Amino acid sequence: MSIVAGVDIGSTTAKVVILKDGNPVASSITYTGADCSAAAESVLNEALQKIGADRKDLDYTVSTGYGRRAINFGDETITEISANAKGAVFVGNEEKGGEKIRSIIDIGGQDTKAIILDDSGRITSFAMNDKCAAGTGRFLDVIARALQEPMENFVALALSSENPVTINSTCTVFAESEVISLIAKKVPKKDIIAGLHKSIARRVTELAKTAGIKPVVFFDGGGAKNTALKQWIEKELGYEVYVPKHPQTIVALGASIFAYEKLQKKNQNNKNFK
Amino acid sequence: MSEKKEPVFENRYPFEAKIQVNEEKIREIRENYIKISKINLEKMRRGKNRAANMAYFENALLDKTERIKELKEFKAKGGKVIGIFCVHVPEELIYAAGCVPIRMSCGFYDTIAPAEEILPKNICPLIKSSIGFNFLKVNPLFELCDIIIIPTSCDGKKKMAEILSNYQEVWTLEMPNDRDNEVSREFWVKQVRLLKERLENLTGSKIEKKVLKKYILKLHERTALVRELFDLRVGQKIVVDGRDVYFVLQTAFFDNPIRWMEKVRLLINELKKNIQNNKVIVKESTPRIIMTGSPLIWPNMKLLHIIEESGAVVVADDSCACGQYFYNPAELEEWSMKSMLEALSDKYLLPVVCPVFAHCDDRIDRLLELIEKYKADGVIYHILRLCQVFDFEYIKISKLFEKKSIPLIKIETEYSEEDAGQIKTRIEAFIEMLEARR
Numbered sequence: 001m002s003i004v005a006g007v008d009i010g011s012t013t014a015k016v017v018i019l020k021d022g023n024p025v026a027s028s029i030t031y032t033g034a035d036c037s038a039a040a041e042s043v044l045n046e047a048l049q050k051i052g053a054d055r056k057d058l059d060y061t062v063s064t065g066y067g068r069r070a071i072n073f074g075d076e077t078i079t080e081i082s083a084n085a086k087g088a089v090f091v092g093n094e095e096k097g098g099e100k101i102r103s104i105i106d107i108g109g110q111d112t113k114a115i116i117l118d119d120s121g122r123i124t125s126f127a128m129n130d131k132c133a134a135g136t137g138r139f140l141d142v143i144a145r146a147l148q149e150p151m152e153n154f155v156a157l158a159l160s161s162e163n164p165v166t167i168n169s170t171c172t173v174f175a176e177s178e179v180i181s182l183i184a185k186k187v188p189k190k191d192i193i194a195g196l197h198k199s200i201a202r203r204v205t206e207l208a209k210t211a212g213i214k215p216v217v218f219f220d221g222g223g224a225k226n227t228a229l230k231q232w233i234e235k236e237l238g239y240e241v242y243v244p245k246h247p248q249t250i251v252a253l254g255a256s257i258f259a260y261e262k263l264q265k266k267n268q269n270n271k272n273f274k
Numbered sequence: 275m276s277e278k279k280e281p282v283f284e285n286r287y288p289f290e291a292k293i294q295v296n297e298e299k300i301r302e303i304r305e306n307y308i309k310i311s312k313i314n315l316e317k318m319r320r321g322k323n324r325a326a327n328m329a330y331f332e333n334a335l336l337d338k339t340e341r342i343k344e345l346k347e348f349k350a351k352g353g354k355v356i357g358i359f360c361v362h363v364p365e366e367l368i369y370a371a372g373c374v375p376i377r378m379s380c381g382f383y384d385t386i387a388p389a390e391e392i393l394p395k396n397i398c399p400l401i402k403s404s405i406g407f408n409f410l411k412v413n414p415l416f417e418l419c420d421i422i423i424i425p426t427s428c429d430g431k432k433k434m435a436e437i438l439s440n441y442q443e444v445w446t447l448e449m450p451n452d453r454d455n456e457v458s459r460e461f462w463v464k465q466v467r468l469l470k471e472r473l474e475n476l477t478g479s480k481i482e483k484k485v486l487k488k489y490i491l492k493l494h495e496r497t498a499l500v501r502e503l504f505d506l507r508v509g510q511k512i513v514v515d516g517r518d519v520y521f522v523l524q525t526a527f528f529d530n531p532i533r534w535m536e537k538v539r540l541l542i543n544e545l546k547k548n549i550q551n552n553k554v555i556v557k558e559s560t561p562r563i564i565m566t567g568s569p570l571i572w573p574n575m576k577l578l579h580i581i582e583e584s585g586a587v588v589v590a591d592d593s594c595a596c597g598q599y600f601y602n603p604a605e606l607e608e609w610s611m612k613s614m615l616e617a618l619s620d621k622y623l624l625p626v627v628c629p630v631f632a633h634c635d636d637r638i639d640r641l642l643e644l645i646e647k648y649k650a651d652g653v654i655y656h657i658l659r660l661c662q663v664f665d666f667e668y669i670k671i672s673k674l675f676e677k678k679s680i681p682l683i684k685i686e687t688e689y690s691e692e693d694a695g696q697i698k699t700r701i702e703a704f705i706e707m708l709e710a711r712r
Contacts, residue, residue, distance in 0.1 A: 066695065066699065078706065079699050079702045079703040079706055080699070080703075081699070081700075081703035081706070081707075082703055082706040082707070082710070111696075122707075122710050122711060123703075123706075123707045123710065124679075124681075124707075125676070125681075125682075125683075126703060126707075128696070128699075128700060130686070212676065
């Protein structure tokens with residue numbers, strides 16, 4: 001029996017997926033906060049508790065995400081781009097009945113990514129947003145504060161709008177001041193919020209198009225839980241995208257699969273050595 | 275000798291803007307240049323089996339005392355030192371006129387903020403740094419320059435020439451936009467001839483045919499040597515990395531060329547021995563990278579550090595600050611002054627893959643040739659933010675490479691370190707992608 005873990009330290013949340021003999025058995029999510037090492041420790045322990053295991057039972061751990069090197073445990077690191085591809089291919093097989101995933105759109109707290117795969121699930125190209133936060137989860141957080149509207153209401157408000165405004169600014173800071181001037185002009189909140197979703201969707205699809213997006217498109221990351229965003233992305237692309245059951249833990253899942261493959265290889269090598 | 279002098283910059287209206295920095299700040303910037311250079315060199319020394327002959331080049335960069343002394347003595351005897359930019363200035367003519375060229379470097383972050391005082395915001399860091407370097411005299415060798423020659427390659431260089439001309443004598447070298455027609459070529463030959471006349475006016479003596487021939491042949495040797503150095507990375511056994519090759523080539527910007535060639539000869543001999551003795555610096559399965567795009571100029575080694583610290587190795591490049599510098603010989607059959615000038619003109623125009631020209635097909639040919647020759651696994655396309663010409667050409671090249679299944683990644687960045695983390699993620703993912711393809 002083997003137990004491996006994939007730990008994904010994102011800018012906003014830390015995620016863990018545990019595999020037992022190659023099958024996902026537990027996962028856990030927590031806020032990263034200021035100390036990513038502490039967040040990684042606690043989220044890993046929490047996931048292990050769910051299956052009644054602890055740290056010494058772990059055979060192999062792979063970390064990923066922007067904080068992958070900030071944590072002081074784990075056997076190996078992998079980029080979130082490779083991890084995302086592995087996770088998406090696995091889930092695609094499980095949930096989409098083997099239909100080939102060819103592209104991934106990932107909207108996270110700080111990064112937006114588009115990843116293009118070939119028939120066998122290997123990455124052929126990818127694109128990431130620049131260092132600014134426009135088009136990411138953080139963008140919506142900033143605007144929610146400016147609008148004094150809790151994030152929980154955002155999706156419903158966005159979907160209820162019939163006249164989304166056009167947000168021109170591509171920079172979070174400028175978009176925020178644009179939003180403030182829209183509030184001053186008494187534009188309904190729902191139209192502003194819908195406009196923001198539309199603007200993010202437009203930027204993300206532009207990025208995905210430069211990378212060479214093609215169906216079937218898999219949409220994951222924290223942003224994929226936002227149904228308004230999904231709808232606007234589909235409108236921009238002109239076809240449907242698939243959101244997995246647990247979009248936030250796909251990258252951690254990919255890291256855990258990588259850990260499992262590594263462990264098998266290691267065991268194989270040890271056998272050969274004997 | 276022609277008496278006509280054609281100053282491009284009359285400056286009837288003076289350029290009043292000034293960089294306001296005090297002596298203390300300048301000292302701080304100069305010290306920081308050395309500090310950052312040392313940090314770079316430390317990173318480059320980390321690997322195993324690095325050639326011992328790299329030491330000469332390290333010292334040449336960190337301590338320029340000897341070079342300064344040489345040039346001061348040269349100037350005391352009436353010699354002229356000429357600062358040059360880009361890869362389009364025929365160095366043979368400068369040497370033949372009895373002058374010494376120094377190529378200006380412009381890769382230092384700290385020189386940007388002071389230069390921004392007198393420059394528009396939206397121009398590339400290389401131009402900002404060039405202006406900063408010249409005003410702040412970060413490199414003590416620049417103070418020795420009597421003239422600066424600036425080819426009118428990109429828009430930034432043209433306007434930079436105008437600004438600098440308020441403070442020191444600047445000559446422009448007018449470049450054609452399209453090099454593939456007879457009119458452009460004639461125009462360019464005329465420019466090179468004009469440069470010859472200007473040099474003769476400066477020194478008061480004519481450039482002799484046999485002296486020019488001597489320097490053309492001398493620089494042929496340099497080209498042959500540099501090609502030999504590059505070719506060491508064609509095989510599977512890698513004994514020198516991209517950073518070291520970039521670095522060695524860039525010490526030629528300012529070093530005494532004869533001494534530099536001797537030291538490169540020693541380095542090549544050592545590297546050849548290392549290949550024989552299997553003293554490699556990376557294992558054979560290491561992904562092999564071709565660098566293209568905007569030049570990476572010392573001490574801006576950020577991207578090369580990230581690539582080679584993430585488990586790949588740069589095996590070739592088409593950069594004007596490395597693989598294109600010195601790479602082409604002047605092709606001659608007869609040695610009349612006319613044919614020498616024409617051959618020099620061709621050398622500095624036709625094979626140059628700078629994106630300032632109207633089309634990029636020659637650059638693509640060169641890239642494809644490099645990929646095949648150096649058995650590259652992927653290409654990293656560096657764009658300095660706001661370097662429009664390289665950015666324009668990326669789109670055509672990326673579509674072509676997609677069709678040819680050549681892995682390519684674009685990295686758009688500046689001289690600052692703040693995006694190093696994000697770039698590292700991209701480069702690591704690119705390397706993981708290359709490894710998965712095998």
